Amino acid sequence: MENRYPAKGTDWLKALLFPPKCLGCPERVPPDRLFCRECAKGFPREPGRRLIRLGNGLDVPVLTPMDYEGGYRESMLLYKFRGCKIMGPRMGMLMAGLVDGLPGLDWTVTYVPLSPEGLKRRGYDQSRLLALQVGRQRGYEVKRLLEKVKKTKTQHDLGFEERLTNLLGAYRASKEAAGRNILLIDDIVTSGSTLKECASALFSEGARSVCCLCAAGRAYK
Numbered sequence: 001m002e003n004r005y006p007a008k009g010t011d012w013l014k015a016l017l018f019p020p021k022c023l024g025c026p027e028r029v030p031p032d033r034l035f036c037r038e039c040a041k042g043f044p045r046e047p048g049r050r051l052i053r054l055g056n057g058l059d060v061p062v063l064t065p066m067d068y069e070g071g072y073r074e075s076m077l078l079y080k081f082r083g084c085k086i087m088g089p090r091m092g093m094l095m096a097g098l099v100d101g102l103p104g105l106d107w108t109v110t111y112v113p114l115s116p117e118g119l120k121r122r123g124y125d126q127s128r129l130l131a132l133q134v135g136r137q138r139g140y141e142v143k144r145l146l147e148k149v150k151k152t153k154t155q156h157d158l159g160f161e162e163r164l165t166n167l168l169g170a171y172r173a174s175k176e177a178a179g180r181n182i183l184l185i186d187d188i189v190t191s192g193s194t195l196k197e198c199a200s201a202l203f204s205e206g207a208r209s210v211c212c213l214c215a216a217g218r219a220y221k
């Protein structure tokens with residue numbers, strides 16, 4: 001994972017009005033950098049990797065550019081809960097860099113969708129914005145292939161037993177998933193149960209393969 005990316009002429013112009021912020025601290029950065037010099041110490045950085053077991057012999061890999069901690073966690077909180085929509089494309093840029101670590105397949109990008117109520121509350125679907133940027137950077141088609149069909153509680157507030165059943169059947173995949181290699185995008189991966197549900201739904205509609213890319217990874221406690 002790199003800190004530098006090719007900025008266009010318009011990015012430099014836009015930066016005059018809205019100087020971009022480092023993804024790890026409040027420092028301003030040039031538009032072709034995602035992190036300031038201090039936060040980028042130790043870059044290029046190995047992405048986080050884990051596997052989600054679907055229980056039918058299939059494992060789904062999950063890649064994350066950063067851990068959900070420190071200043072990067074603060075940026076994620078701004079993005080997710082305080083309306084800082086502008087962080088999305090920059091985090092998506094960071095995620096797009098991880099595609100090099102995946103098999104060179106013809107990927108279709110999709111994302112874990114918000115419920116209609118969630119979308120109304122936030123005003124934007126944070127994972128969709130990440131997905132749009134990954135697709136734009138890598139030249140992949142972005143398609144909405146999942147739908148949230150059941151009301152769920154926040155996993156965080158639940159006990160172990162409830163967590164297992166809360167998300168069951170919560171997502172439904174479109175028939176258009178059939179035969180596709182799917183890059184499934186989400187904001188934060190913790191236990192992986194949401195991704196597991198979504199990946200299972202995509203496979204049940206005939207997806208050929210599924211890999212997950214998340215903006216941040218958090219250890220499951």
Ligand SMILES: [Zn+2]
Nearest residue numbers: 022025036039
């Ligand atoms: Zn910084």
